[in-house]
Amino acid sequence: xxxxxxxxxxxxxxxxxxxxxxxxxxxxxxxxxxxxxxxxxxxxxxxxxxxxxxxxxxxxxxxxxxxxxxxxxxxxxxxxxxxxxxxxxxxxxxxxxxxxxxxxxxxxxxxxxxxxxxxxxxxxxxxxxxxxxxxxxxxxxxxxxxxxxxxxxxxxxxxxxxxxxxxxxxxxxxxxxxxxxxxxxxxxxxxxxxxxxxxxxxxxxxxxxxxxxxxxxxxxxxxxxxxxxxxxxxxxxxxxxxxxxxxxxxxxxxxxxxxxxxxxxxxxxxxxxxxxxxxxxxxxxxxxxxxxxxxxxxxxxxxxxxxxxxxxx
Numbered sequence: 001x002x003x004x005x006x007x008x009x010x011x012x013x014x015x016x017x018x019x020x021x022x023x024x025x026x027x028x029x030x031x032x033x034x035x036x037x038x039x040x041x042x043x044x045x046x047x048x049x050x051x052x053x054x055x056x057x058x059x060x061x062x063x064x065x066x067x068x069x070x071x072x073x074x075x076x077x078x079x080x081x082x083x084x085x086x087x088x089x090x091x092x093x094x095x096x097x098x099x100x101x102x103x104x105x106x107x108x109x110x111x112x113x114x115x116x117x118x119x120x121x122x123x124x125x126x127x128x129x130x131x132x133x134x135x136x137x138x139x140x141x142x143x144x145x146x147x148x149x150x151x152x153x154x155x156x157x158x159x160x161x162x163x164x165x166x167x168x169x170x171x172x173x174x175x176x177x178x179x180x181x182x183x184x185x186x187x188x189x190x191x192x193x194x195x196x197x198x199x200x201x202x203x204x205x206x207x208x209x210x211x212x213x214x215x216x217x218x219x220x221x222x223x224x225x226x227x228x229x230x231x232x233x234x235x236x237x238x239x240x241x242x243x244x245x246x247x248x249x250x251x252x253x254x255x256x257x258x259x260x261x262x263x264x265x266x267x268x269x270x271x272x273x274x275x276x277x278x279x280x281x282x283x284x285x286x287x288x289x290x291x292x293x294x295x296x297x298x299x300x301x302x303x304x305x306x307x308x309x310x311x312x313x
Contacts, residue, residue: 001026001153001184002047007056009042009208016042017053018208024186024201026152029179031195032188034205040188041081043205044157047186048078060153077146081158081188085138085145087131091122094130095144102149116144120174136167143174154178154185160194172198227271231278232259232287240283247274261291 002024009017017039024030032040045051046058049069058065060072086094095113104112117123120140125133133141139159146154159175160168175198178185189195195202196216203213212219233240237255244253244262249270253262264271275288 001028001061002030002186003057003059004043004047005057005059007043007046007053007058009039009046009051009054015208017046019056020205020208020210021056022203022210022213024184026184027179027182028200029175029185029187029198031199031202032186032205033192033195033202034211037207038205039208040205041157042208044078044155044186044188048076048155049073050078074149075151076153076155077149077151078155079142079146079157079159081161085130085142087129090127090129091117091133091141092126094141095148098145098148104148112148116147119147119177120144121170134167136163136170139163139167139171140174143171152184154183156185156187158188160189168194227264228261228291229264229271230259230261230287230289230291231285234258234284234286236283240278243278243281247277250274259287 002022004020004022007017007020008015016037020039020043022043032043034040042051046053047060047065049065049072052066061075063072063075065072086097089097092110092113095116096109099109099112100106114123114126117126120143122137122140122144125137125141130138130141143156143159146156156175160171163171172194175185175187187195187199199216201213201215202219204211204219231240235258237258237260241253241255241260241262244250244260249264249266251263251265253260264274266274275285278288279285
């Protein structure tokens with residue numbers, strides 16, 4: 001449904017996208033993550049036909065975003081990282097205004113606006129001026145605007161940024177419902193745990209390049225490299241931590257209550273040998289296993305940077 005093919009974009013001496021390639025299948029909720037300046041917004045702007053690539057091609061549903069921009073705009077709904085709402089309009093008027101812009105017949109606009117307000121859980125706000133709505137309500141209204149022409153693809157740039165936990169939860173539920181409607185949804189976000197919850201697949205960008213892509217499980221596996229191991233013992237955890245520090249392939253060994261965690265750079269066979277050595281040395285092992293990385297840890301591993309996590313405040 002969406003394909004970036006070796007796309008590059010420069011702003012003066014700054015290269016925002018560098019041979020960026022990515023394929024997104026139809027019907028997926030796809031997350032795009034990366035540190036500030038990674039190129040996420042530039043990629044979305046090109047996809048939304050708002051900027052031209054310097055090199056490479058981008059297609060939506062088989063249509064080229066440069067040569068067939070008009071047709072592409074009929075297939076996409078773009079929600080930038082700012083509200084884009086008009087304060088002197090009521091919520092229903094706001095949606096009817098954009099329905100007119102998409103040449104939807106006048107007789108259909110009131111019913112369409114009412115249905116979209118119902119979809120984003122704002123049915124009681126139809127006659128309320130936009131400037132009196134909360135931030136979360138404005139975000140949902142902006143999302144409803146993207147759906148006026150029933151697009152196949154939604155491009156959502158930081159849709160939950162600055163929202164409180166309840167508003168973020170409401171936004172997640174709406175996105176899940178859009179997936180059930182067979183929409184293809186591309187989301188950029190810094191709220192990595194929530195991306196992991198709602199996205200079928202994610203892509204990590206850094207310095208304008210694609211660093212990793214796939215399901216969260218696939219990315220965390222690829223980024224894992226050295227394994228983080230946790231051992232729980234009945235007693236003498238401090239002694240075990242000291243013992244492990246002398247073993248080859250072990251680093252950052254430390255006790256935490258009855259457990260010991262460490263980084264191990266060996267292969268699986270060497271990991272099995274290490275466990276056998278610990279048991280032979282007399283430690284009563286209760287649990288031994290690899291600590292799974294989450295999406296935030298995978299992001300840090302593949303980019304070498306921390307992402308700015310939005311706490312909703």
